[in-house]
Amino acid sequence: DDDTVITDSSRQLDEIKSHPQCLTSRGEYGECVSISNCSIVQNQITRIKPKICFWNEMTPIICCPESYLLSQKQIDMETKRLGAYPPPPSTTPPPMIIYKNIPRCGDRQPLSQLLVNAASSRTRIITKSRPPVTGEYPWMVAVFRETSLGSQYLCGGSILTDRFILSAAHCFMSPNYLYTDYTIRVGDVDIMKGKVYKIHSVVVNPSYNPMHHYNDIALLRTEKSIKFTENVRPICLPFHLKLYSRAPVIVTGFGSTEFGGKRSDILLAAEIYIVSHESCNRSYSVLMSKAIDKGITSNMMCAGSKDGSSDACQSDSGSPLVYYDSTRKQWFQVGIVSFGHRCADPRFPGVYTRVAYYLDWLLPIINLQKSSIPPKIETHFRESRRRRKYWYEEEHQ
Secondary structure: OOOOOOOHHHHHHHHHHHEEEEEOOOOOEEEEHHHHHHHHHHHHHOOOOOOOOEOOOOEEEEEEEHHHHHHHHHHHHHHHOEEEOOOOOOOOOEEEEEOOOOOOOOOOOOOHHHHOOOOOOOOOOOOOOOOOOOOOOOEEEEEEEEOOOEEEEEEEEEEEOOOOOOOOHHHHOOOOOOOHHHHEEOOOOOOOOOOOEEEEEEEEEOOOOOOOOOOEEEEEEOOOOOEEEEEOOOOOOOOOOOOOOOEEEEEEEEOOOEEEEEEEEEEEEEEEEEOOOOHHHHHOOOOOHHOOOOOOOOOOOEEEEEOOOOOOOOOOOEEEEEEEEEEOEEEEEEEEEEOOOOOOOOOOOOOEEEEEHHHHHHHHHHHHHHOOOOOOOOOOOOOOOOOOOOOHHHHHO
């Protein structure tokens, strides 16, 4: 019989065969497609050599990142669903989407208990405040690059779920390394004592261009689930959280204590303040940098100190900027260390990627509901009414 029945299954099989899976030059999973169908590779082709699967006559078929193709498919499906014309206006308001963080995110042991548990003194940061202790910022991550010379510290990051880390895109733009060359360490203020986890893949925001500072955000997926403990916990995402100028925030990292100085092996923390968008834009406009040719945009935020005593510095890239909500008694990540001008220069506040701007991009990827939940905090230390006021949390509760 010459009749051939084409089923949906056979169509799907043909589609899979026509787009074989591959690994990009950065080690990310992808599909082999025409270069004309992968604009993210076209935009970076002058700096990053794409991996070519094969040639179709004169057209290169390249390995396009799976994360980019997925986002494009979602856009195409939505366009097809809506049709060529926009739908008529609805008479009823759309239902409000209520996002929920992982239970017990952004919490930690009482600070007084952590200080009692701390057995040794720590190196001070370029700030007037005391150094952190283990468990004080349990969402903090140190990102390493594994080389023939051993582990080399690269950037900071923060724990969002048991499988996903938030960091800065510019940390992962080296064409000489695969994403699987990266590892993270968590759970200790000493950078070499944290528990090590291997990275499975890195998802860079598709709008990021390494020639500019915009959209400087990336997600790292670990090979195995991170085990939550009292010293390893996720940070909360900033749903419905508004910050105003001069709001106090904390930046943590393993960066330098001065411009051009040596990186710290001990976690550092600094209390700084939100700087208004207008003021920050005025400051950076004098530099006339091509990397920020649109100025300081709404997907960025700025923070610093008036006297220049506190700031993020070199090697702090990717580290979290967090805010303590005294009403909810939780910490929320509002920014990611992106760039600045020198370090602790009172004329130029640090510039951070605004996390709230990217929630629609990162939420479908990380899937908060699939994450395990950190254990409840057990309080073993009874606090004295006459205890000393310790820096930040006690002063804001």
